Amino acid sequence: MSKIFILTFLLFHSYGLSAHSLIDPSQAHTDLTTCTYLFEDPSGQLSFEDIQNRRDQFIEAPETGLNYGHSQSVFWFHWFLEQPNLEVAHRILQFGFPFLDHLELYHVSPDGQVEVWKTGDQLDFSTRPIKAPDFQFPIDLDQGKHELFLKVWSKGTLQISASLWTPSGLLEHQGLHRLLWGVYYGIMLVLFFYNLFVGNALKDRVYYLYALYGLFMLLTLSILFGDASWWFFAHQPWLNNFMLSFSASLTFLFVLLFVKAFLRIGPELVWQDRLFNGLIVISGLFCLLVISQLSDKVMILSVYLMLVLPIALFVVSISRLIQGDRQVRFFCAAWAVMLLATFYSGLSFLGMFKSEFLAEHALQVGSGIEMLLLSFALADRINFLRREREKSRQLLAKAVQREHKLLSDQANELEQEVQIRTEKLALANMRLSDLVRDRVEFTSIVAHDLRSPLSGIAGMAELLIMEESEPEKRQYAEGIFKSTVNMMQLIKNLLEVSNIELEQASELQNCDLGHYLSRLLPEHMRRAESKGIKLQLWGLKEGNNIWGTAMGIEAVLDNLISNAIKYTPPNSLVKILIEETPDKYVFSVKDQGGGLNEEDQKKMFGRFQKLSARPTGGESSSGLGLYIVKNMCARMGAEIVCQSQLEVGTTFFVYFQKFIEGAKPTVQPATQRLETTR
Template sequence: MLRHLVTLALLLCCILPQASRADDQAIWRFAETPPSQSFEQIERAPAELWQTLPETGIANLGFTRNTLWLRTDYTPAEAGKQILELLNPQHDRVVLYILRDDAPPEIRYGGFKQPPARKALSSYHNQIFEFDLEPGQSATLFLNVDTVRPVLVWPRLYSVSEFFRTSSSERIWLGIYCGLFITLCLYSLMAWATTRDSNYIDYFYFLSLMGLLQTQMLGLWHELFLQNAPFMMDLLSTVLPTLALATLCRFARNFLNLADQSPALHTLVTRCIWASLLPLPVYAIGGSEASIPLLDVVSVLFSGLTIAAGIHVLRNGYRPARYYLLAQIPLVGGGLLYVGGNFGILAPSPLTMFGFQLGAGLGAVMIALALAGKLRALQKDQLQANHDRLVAEQQLIEVLKESEARLEWRVQERTRQLEEALDLQRQQHDTLESTNRRLKVLHEERGAFLQIAAHDLKNPTAAIISYSDLLRERWGAWDEEKKLRRIGNIRSMAQLTFDIIRNLLDIDAIESGHYVLRPAPLNVSQILRSVCDDYRERCDAKDLRLQLTLCSDNLMLRIDRTALLQILDNLISNAIKYSPHGRNIHVSLEEESGHALFQIRDEGPGISEEEQGKLFRKFTRLSARPTGGEHSTGLGLSIVKYMTEASGGQVGCISRLGEGATFFVSLPRGQTA
């Protein structure tokens, strides 16, 4: 369809030549005079006043307050009815004076502002005058044109046959021209219904107003509708171009997408839309004489502004702007020719008279092409955008997959770390609970420790004080034997106190980790014999028989001396404590599988299985009681266990109730040298 439109647009170039073809051989002269100049004065005017029309046959005074007079001596090639046509229908008043020989002049009136009663104008879009000439008869024609619009006059003389031949051809081209605008209007509506692109609605408004304007400028409105409505013809000559300019600015603003491409230009062009309506109030005040020149100036300025806006956004990379600029070339170019002719800047020619009509037709077609080009460009950009979006989405999917895998790995890693942290926390919790339990036990043992220390130290200390007081009071009354016995009692109580304090200090050092063993090679046979000798006096006091059995007199061990003495002393003293009077205590040392085995067996009450499980704990008190009233802190066996294990050995007990108890200690011999 667009190819057909282009073909129709190119054919518009033929309209102007068709409109001006005639076999007019008349030579026209013109003169510019004040409006007050009468026909009689013009008729008698000197020859110097008159100027020959240019070769184009067009007179152009532009905007002027004077009137134009044209004259010619006309002898037709064909007698009969003659037609004078003015190819510009936009004249207010036109008067034709016809002089035949010496007869009075005949007068014909034209122009759309002439009173209807005086008009002798046929129904036609241009100004035409009819008159008759006899064969061989000549006539002098005077034509007076008075208008507030540009004085642009193109007179043509025809015979009737010539006129109808030219008129028929011209009407065909006018029909094609008007049909072009109608077709483009329908095309824009269908395109809008298909694409819903608001540019097509703007284009429709512009086409409609531009088509109405062109038909009004070509005289079709005067011919078809407004023959007896000069006011409406005058009003429409301002209203239609004003509205057409406003819609052109609106179309340019929206087509070039100035709101996004250049907000400053968008604001400026929007103001131009409203400013283009300025000729309307000017018309209301000063009429067409003021509004039409202003409209020409405003049209040039605002059209130039839309061209500048198109160049600006095109330089910024907005490709549809190139279609807009190409479409504006014929429209703006034809408008400049028309305005230049109106102001007398350009020499009169068919282009200055009808260039705007030709440019409007070509521009309308080019704008349709521009819209189609923009639509194709936008569709291409949209397809490219869709492709880019799909590529971006695919890339995003890949990134998401990679991120998901990385996230899953991080979740697994975090889960593992969390599990490790939870395990560590559980371990710490268990450790804290164990520590708390241990601290609680230590706290309880500390309390028991203080209670035992206070209790166990109170009796011997009190006994020492009592014996000391008695000794001091009765020192002179007692004999030497009794004094020595009391001193012995004091020493025994002091030794008991020392033993209690030593055990308490040892257990405290053990628990605090400050107890250090210093192993050295020792003859344990001699040490065991020495310890037994030290306890024989105590055994004799309870009528006990201490029996020692040694596998060798020189059995060597590498062990801390203090630790060994602590072990032997506690075990032998316990056997003495719990053995009834008159019984035996068996102490033996044997070598067995690289170990030294110490055994201390008594014939006391024995130990139950239940109490055997608590033997080596601190502060343990058994149900059995010492047979001689001896003191017990409950720490001796726990010290034995620590010293034995710290020396790499083992300690244990074998006992049954009523059958005594056997304690054994197994110590590794190790390197004795």
């Protein structure tokens, strides 16, 4: 199908007549779908250099969307971007479909430099430059014409939704998106717990089956749209695919069991009973196939079952409604909605529809409405049972009147049984009302009591520190305050790391190295004094002018001095020295710690690396400090060197470029920066 599609467009579209997408600084969002060109590589053997030489073989993609169903080919996508302004435009390139096995993005800047990212849902989350459920890449566009090449290959369906955002525009867009998903998750979880309570109160397994169906539906959609992958399987991509297929199979299994129990389908309904038993067996086999590590095949088969299942359930519901079973009214409406949603989403998943927006939200909206309608059906089930009881009682009364003399004893026993059932049903209704009231009160209390808890704890602890005179109580208050502040600081640090990674090309400027060192020294001196460590400073003076950025210089100095104090034993010495050469200023920090072995020195600049050396004062370590130092040095054109000897100590040297009026700094190319910080 995809080959016929491409061949058709090749006849009608000329790649050479394409126009560049002009970047408007005032525009928060740019849809790149309308200016996309593609090339299909069935062999999958072409390299980026080969693709650059085949620009004239790309064809214009359709404006209806980049959706190509299941394909074994490698697809290359190409975009032209033109940035007319002198000021660098910071943008984020977003690909909205989260289930793509492998992506390689190449950014060719006007000067010919190439920036490369490699990621995908088959790779660890750490390969993603921006941590998000979908794929996002920071793109810095200086003045001129840029080219973007995207290489994609995937075992599943291949869908691409390409958008270019300003950071603030994407943040606002994702805020609304996350709000909608939050409402959806909230509704599904409330329905799950609510039906567990009702099922426990009524001792009716129908409610349990419905609750399990809703839970696995929620899990399947959260994996499908990337949220669960982000939260739970970020570092186990194989588990992500396994859980998607497994939860989808369990969703089918529990919905079939729920419908069969709800409609009371038994052997007396021959064709319906056989249909449901067959589908239940198929769903069970899907679970076994997933456990047998055939999740890719199960996922494709699940798409077809997702198309067949709503049709079968809708047909059964309609047949029961025609037969006069009024309790299936909401049931029919629920499966009619789900039929439309799954039919559209399934065909889109197979590449037959091209609208990414509808494909993304069809299951979310359809399943939400379906679950609400099924809740109405379950609520109506109680009324139906009450009417059935009343009808039975009336029929029984007539039978008793007709056969009073012969069956008086039996009639009395039946009447007592009816009375007992009436009392049980009344009790169940009372318990149900109590549960509803308790749920409302619980929701209100939680919403009221969870407002800004961390800020409240910190504020009250600080007030106790100021007013408490007893040393022991004051110590407890200080501990509470310190733990709360540490928690808030940890969150802040993680956000700062994300912000640093977004800052790919900050403009270098004239900075005074001594000025930033003087600002940081007082705090580090207090920390050193608390451990009995002496700080020696040599060469500090005004006019140590270097190329750099405020954030970069402070991050480098702060982390290196902090590490030296952290790993130096008490009553030792830490030396800080600034030296000048004809074209550089050399900043060095020497400690008297235990030193670093060869293995530590090979991996010390990696992200979240835990080295063999341990802090001497019980301090904590996140494994991000040296990664940030290396990253910021590369962006400022500085070089960092480590000299270490076991049981003697470690010295870090940072060679900053001296600021020279009229000259330009030498900065490492972006592609080399990427390789050195992996």
